[in-house]
Amino acid sequence: MPAEHTVKAFTEDLDKIERSLLEMGGLVEAQIARAVTAVAQRDSESAARIIEQDSEIDRYEQDVQEQVERLFALRQPVAQDLRMTISAIQIAGYLERAGDLAASMARRSIVLCETREVPGLYALPKLGDASHTMLKDALDAYRDRNIDQAKSIRHRDRELDDMYVALCRELLTHMLEDPHRITPGVHLLFVAKNLERIADHATNIAELVDYVTTGTRASEDRPRGRGFLMEGAPSPDDPT
Numbered sequence: 001m002p003a004e005h006t007v008k009a010f011t012e013d014l015d016k017i018e019r020s021l022l023e024m025g026g027l028v029e030a031q032i033a034r035a036v037t038a039v040a041q042r043d044s045e046s047a048a049r050i051i052e053q054d055s056e057i058d059r060y061e062q063d064v065q066e067q068v069e070r071l072f073a074l075r076q077p078v079a080q081d082l083r084m085t086i087s088a089i090q091i092a093g094y095l096e097r098a099g100d101l102a103a104s105m106a107r108r109s110i111v112l113c114e115t116r117e118v119p120g121l122y123a124l125p126k127l128g129d130a131s132h133t134m135l136k137d138a139l140d141a142y143r144d145r146n147i148d149q150a151k152s153i154r155h156r157d158r159e160l161d162d163m164y165v166a167l168c169r170e171l172l173t174h175m176l177e178d179p180h181r182i183t184p185g186v187h188l189l190f191v192a193k194n195l196e197r198i199a200d201h202a203t204n205i206a207e208l209v210d211y212v213t214t215g216t217r218a219s220e221d222r223p224r225g226r227g228f229l230m231e232g233a234p235s236p237d238d239p240t
Contacts (some may be wrong), residue, residue, distance in 0.1 A: 001188040007177040010075050015089050018143070024060035024092065025139040027133060028099045031057070032198060035105040036128030039191055040121060042240045044113045050106035057099035061091040083215060091142065094201040098135060101194040108187045115184040119174035123167050124191065130160050135202040141209050150209035154218070164196040211215045 031050055038047040068085050071077060077085050112118055134153055141149040168189060175185040207218035 010071075010077075010081075011066070013075065014077075014081060014084060015069050017064060017071070017085065020060060020064050020067065021088055021095075022139060022143060024057065024064065024095050025135070027053075027057055027060065028095045028102065029136050029139075031099055031102040032105075032128070032132045032135065033101040035109070036125060036132070036195075038106055039061060039109040039112060039188075040125050040128075042109065042113045042118070044110045047106035047109045047113075051103050054099055054103040057096055061092045061096040064088055078227050080212065080215075081214050085155045087212050090208060091205050094204050096182055098198045101198050105191050107193055112184055114185055117181065118184045119178075119181045120167065120171045120185070120188060122194075123170060124188065126168055127160070127163050127195050130156075130163060131199045131202070134160065134199050135205070136207040138202040138209075141206055143211070144229055145209060145213050147210050147213055150206040153206035154203055160199045161196065164192055167192050218227065 031053065034046055034050050037043065038050060068089050071085055075081075135155055137149060138153050140146070141153065171185045171188055171192070175182045210216050210218060
């Protein structure tokens with residue numbers, strides 16, 4: 001009976017960590033969707049709420065870290081359970097960074113609200129929807145331990161990179177045509193870069209699905225940091 005009780009408590013601890021991660025992921029998903037809408041609709045009130053709620057994501061990350069530390073101290077997980085707990089810390093980190101990027105987009109949207117003309121704004125929701133959907137699907141793949149779905153996200157990351165490059169080219173064209181478009185164009189370039197980075201974090205989460213399930217690490221052959229803000233260089237808004 002004591003052994004059964006220990007196993008049950010261990011399983012409950014693992015389940016609690018996973019629930020916290022998925023709740024955190026749901027909040028980050030919502031923040032990203034709201035941030036894209038705030039930029040597209042130039043909604044400063046919504047942007048302010050996004051910025052305020054970013055601290056809740058930080059609390060979730062801290063909570064996951066504390067749960068994992070407690071699990072290591074009391075349960076000493078091994079094999080797949082060990083991989084799950086290690087991955088939980090990594091996923092929480094990716095989600096926290098994605099949340100920071102959403103808050104950064106919200107801050108830029110407040111600046112854009114004061115701009116008379118924002119070139120290329122119509123194309124942003126498509127990139128935002130693709131990035132948001134990738135994160136949602138990555139978390140679903142993690143929840144379901146769906147390796148095939150996780151692998152498909154890796155391929156979609158390349159497609160999103162192409163969308164990002166196309167948007168950057170359009171924005172740069174607008175900026176070259178009219179100097180008054182440079183300031184809003186630069187802000188949109190960084191918003192687009194943030195969405196590209198969120199998709200990278202989604203891909204990182206998807207790659208952990210295979211690791212948690214089989215113990216196999218994904219190869220490092222996918223392109224990173226592609227685009228116009230210097231090849232391989234992070235956006236100034238990226239907390240990594």
